Amino acid sequence: MSKLRVNAFTLSLDGYGAGPDQNLQNPLGIGGESLHRWFVDTRTFRNMVLGQDGGTTDADESFAARSFENVGAWILGRNMFGPIRGEWPDETWKGWWGDNPPYHVPVFVLTHFKRAPITMEGGTTFHFVTDGIHSALEQARSAAGGKDVRVGGGVSTVRRYLQEKLIDTMHLAISPMLLGTGEHLLAGLDMVKLGYRCTEQVATALATHVIIDRA
Structure with missing residues (x-):
């Protein structure tokens, strides 16, 4: 059965999924990029995001690779697509990732x-949902064809689905x-009452990986 996944x-250790003052120069907010050191050196990141060979093959890589398995569509908040606010001033901004974004499936952007939809190289089409x-x-789910749907963020989008x-x-x-x-992910959310529980935990030098499932 198709799942909705994050x-x-x-x-961060204190629960923030992005730093303050997000803008074109700091898409993850001030200090936000340093959160992702565990990911940027993995083979999956180098191959799928940078189009390069090499990268780590440890537990961090295992979780990175799992994140792309069986994904048939993505959902993104508008901040994850770009820094523009309000009405679209023109059609020039097409995302942070260049002509060939790393999704390679339909992506649905909340706005x-x-x-109008934007068709990119590599199978990515951005659809804007109002x-x-x-x-x-x-x-x-319709576009995913039975595969899973991945919510890519940002924080507020994940919180709304939770x-x-x-x-x-x-x-x-x-x-x-x-x-x-x-931006704090879990502040004010009673994850136990919502029916969630931790089912897996793996620690590496750069991150502690936890899996939280809905009962």
């Missing part, structure tokens, strides 16, 4: 402002660093 979502998270999930108990499984990579401020 994978390779990195948090309040209409925009009628909420449930509509995005319905469209993504609040509705729609996330089936979530992989968090907890980085051994403190941010102090930013």
Whole structure:
């Protein structure tokens, strides 16, 4: 059965998934990029994101590789697509990743402002959804063809799906660093009452990987 998943979502020790003051120069907020040291050296990241060979093959790589398995569609918040706010000023911005984004499947971007789909190289098409998270999930599941749907973030998007108990499984990579401020993933969420429990835990030098499943 198709699942709604969160994978390779990195948090600081104090629970922040992004730093403050996100902008074009700091897409993950100030200090946010350093959270992802566990991921950027893996073979999966180098191959799928950078188009390069090499990379680590340890437990970090195992979780990175799992994050792309059986994914038929993605859902992103608008901040994950780009730094532009409000109405789309033009059609020039097509995401952070260049002409060949690492998704290679349909991607559904949550927004309040209409925009025509964007077809990119490598099988990625960005669709812009203006009628909420449930509509995005319905469209993504239809496009996924029986495969899983992955929620890529950001923090507020993951929180909205968690609040509705729609996330089936979530992989968090907890980085051994403190941010102090930013966007907190779990603040105010009673994960136990929502029906979630930790089912797996693996520690590496750069992250503690935990899997949280919905009962």
